[in-house]
Structures are given as C-alpha cells and as structure tokens.
Amino acid sequence: MSAASPHPDPSIRPADRRVSARIGAIAESATLAVDAKAKALKAAGRPVIGFGAGEPDFPTPGYIVDAAVAACRDPRNHRYTPAGGLPELKAAIAAKTLRDSGWAVDASQVLVTNGGKQAIYEAFAAILDPGDEVIVPAPYWTTYPESIQLAGGVSVEVVADETTGYKVTVEQLEAARTENTKVLLFVSPSNPTGAVYTRAEVEAVGRWAAEHGLWVLTDEIYEHLVYGDAEFVSLPVAVPELVGKCIVVNGVAKTYAMTGWRVGWVIGPQDVIKAATNLQSHATSNVSNVAQVAALAAVSGDLAAVDEMKVAFDRRRRTIVRMLNEIPGVVCPEPEGAFYVYPSVKALLGKEIRGRRPATSAELAGLILDEVEVAVVPGEAFGTPGYLRLSYALGDDDLVEGVARMQKLLGEAQD
Structure with missing residues (x-):
C-alpha cells in the first residue's frame, strides 16, 4: 500500500492543497509501471524482456x-x-x-x-x-x-x-x-x-x-x-x-x-x-x-481459444519453474493456476552481485533490469517483500532467454 496518508494536514488551507489526500494516497500500479518502463526501453532499441504485465501474448481470436x-x-x-x-x-x-x-x-x-x-x-x-x-x-x-x-x-x-x-x-x-x-x-x-x-x-x-x-x-x-x-x-x-x-x-x-x-x-x-x-x-x-x-x-462462444492458450501456458509454466529453481538461492513453487510464478529470492538479498548488494527485492529487481535488461515485479508491490513476480504469458523464446539472463546474473551472487 502507499505510504501517503489519506488524512489532509489541517495546517494547510484547502485552497493550497494541490492534490487531494484521498487521491494522493493512491500508489501507481507497480505492474503497469514495470511494463511501461520495459516497453519504453524496448522502444529505445534496448533488448529488454518483460515479465511484468499479466497479458497473454496471443491476439484476440x-x-x-x-x-x-x-x-x-x-x-x-x-x-x-x-x-x-x-x-x-x-x-x-x-x-x-x-x-x-x-x-x-x-x-x-x-x-x-x-x-x-x-x-x-x-x-x-x-x-x-x-x-x-x-x-x-x-x-x-x-x-x-x-x-x-x-x-x-x-x-x-x-x-x-x-x-x-x-x-x-x-x-x-x-x-x-x-x-x-x-x-x-x-x-x-x-x-x-x-x-x-x-x-x-x-x-x-x-x-x-x-x-x-x-x-x-x-x-x-x-x-x-x-x-x-x-x-x-x-x-x-x-x-x-x-x-x-x-x-x-x-x-x-x-x-x-x-x-x-x-x-x-x-x-x-x-x-x-x-x-x-x-x-x-x-x-x-x-x-x-x-x-x-x-x-x-x-x-x-466456446472455450476453444483458451484451451489452445492453456497448452502453451502450461508448457511455459513448467519451463520457467524448472529454470528458476536452478538458480542458487531461488525457491519457486509450481503454480497451479493463472500465468505467474512467485519465487522467493530472500536468500539472495545482501549478497554481492556485480558490485552491488541489493537489500530488498525491489533493489534486486532494479539490478536485474539494469544489468541484464529483464523486467520483473518485486514482491513489495504485492505486500510481501523478498519475492519476485514473473508472468509467463510471453513467447517461449523470450521466456527462455529472459530467465537464462537471470540465471547468469544471479549465479554470480557471493557473500
């Protein structure tokens, strides 16, 4: 939740408050923010792979x-x-x-x-x-x-x-x-x-x-x-x-x-x-x-379209869970629904990775984006620091390439 208070400061005149306390207390959607940053970098020519948005990569039927x-x-x-x-x-x-x-x-x-x-x-x-x-x-x-x-x-x-x-x-x-x-x-x-x-x-x-x-x-x-x-x-x-x-x-x-x-x-x-x-x-x-x-x-209509998508999602689900669990310090339970994984990265926090020691999952997500151009959403956005959320509703090749980049980077972690 956002850190701003929903209660206005009584010492400030109403006419001097530029944004209402109620609306000012609302945090930006973290998932959309990560997705927007990834897309902006990609538009600028960077080879960014985004695991941020929960959005099927298939066209509407x-x-x-x-x-x-x-x-x-x-x-x-x-x-x-x-x-x-x-x-x-x-x-x-x-x-x-x-x-x-x-x-x-x-x-x-x-x-x-x-x-x-x-x-x-x-x-x-x-x-x-x-x-x-x-x-x-x-x-x-x-x-x-x-x-x-x-x-x-x-x-x-x-x-x-x-x-x-x-x-x-x-x-x-x-x-x-x-x-x-x-x-x-x-x-x-x-x-x-x-x-x-x-x-x-x-x-x-x-x-x-x-x-x-x-x-x-x-x-x-x-x-x-x-x-x-x-x-x-x-x-x-x-x-x-x-x-x-x-x-x-x-x-x-x-x-x-x-x-x-x-x-x-x-x-x-x-x-x-x-x-x-x-x-x-x-x-x-x-x-x-x-x-x-x-x-x-x-x-x-019938559910033929979703049945086809589900076959791909299931394949990607098994791939991403396997690859993430191959990273030392990452624990990724196998999800049974939707198209997200939510691995724990608590064991990686505080370790040195390319000269930086991320203390939070938010800092780790920032490091992953900076170093290997992979966008993930930190657990802070979902009320539980120490985790990352990755959507596997993206193409198979991008999924494998993105997690492989993470494997290489996070595999460098040392005390």
Missing part, C-alpha cells in the same frame, strides 16, 4: 475481432446505451456463469464494467462504509488494497508464504477478524502467486465467512487457467449459503486475450448491483459498445 468490426458499422452502437451494460451481454454473462461455474444468476444481477479494475472498485464502493475492514490475503494483486482504501475501507492483510503454497488458513482468517470486519477478499486462482485452493479449502473458507455473516468478494478472472489436477471452484457454488452476501468479479481479459478491450463485470445481489450501476452511471456511463459486442461474441 478472429471471430471476436470480426464481431467488433461489424459493430463499428452498426449505427445502434454509435449512441449511448444502458449504463449497466447491453441487455444481451448481461444475459450472455449470466448464461456463461451457469455454463462455466454452475451458478444460476439473473441478468439483473450483472453489471458490465470497464475492465476488472472498475468492477473491483465499484463492488467495494457499493458495500463499504468508512472504517469497514476487509481481510486481504497476501500476496495480493496491487489494485485490491488501493481500491479498498479509495472506497473508504481498511485492508487487514493475512500473509501466506511458499511453505503453504501461498494459501491462507481459516485459523489465520479468524485471527484477523474483528468487530469491524465486513468483507473477505478471496482469489483463486491467484494473482500474483498462481495458487489454487482445493474444493475442501474453498468450502472451509466459505463456511467460515457464512458463519460470521461476512461479505465475500471473489475474483474469478483466472477461472479457466488451471493446470494438472487443480480445479477451479466457484465460492458461491461451493457454499450456497453465501449467495446473499457474495460478489463475483470477472472479465474477458485473460480468458480471451482481450486485456485492451476493457470489459469486466460484477455479479451479486440485486441491491448491490443497482448501487454499483448508479455509481457507474455518473463515473463512466456505458462501456464502449464496440467492446461490449466483442465481449458478447467471446462469452457466447
């Missing part, structure tokens, strides 16, 4: 692009449409949710948003009052605590590490619960770790939340990216008694290689969806109609 091209020519899409989403897309999202996770919802329970980030913020904004606490398992995606803070809530972090596969226990959650706890954030498969909770673990967490009357916000955007024997389990399906206090966020970005199209959604109780829709009606109005039509083609 052709049939989805074709639907968008046709939508551009349809005058109906040149006008305002309902703020909460095209009715046909909301109905298709409801049908897709039943098909993919087994949860039967009505179109009135769906809000179409400008990507998953808007879905997350609007969901928190709809249910949080100032001071409400949200239990946030860490490592966490960088946007979660910032959205909670912007919505007036307070993040309470519960940390898991590589010894537990980056999964928190019910006992840890209970230890973090207070009379101010309102929401549990639950993410499986996880960004940044790739952790996937088993069905029994999902049920245990869900029953605990239901027992204490908590809301749960669960992010299912990596639902289709699980490997081996791992299984995606939707929380409201596994624990039906949570349905009245469960909010699901999702989107087309990862499943269909549509990160730039910016279409996500929120599914939840009708009163919450209505409140979030009211907020969106003033913030952005409707999502781009062309992007919504593209998303309609995506969610209405």
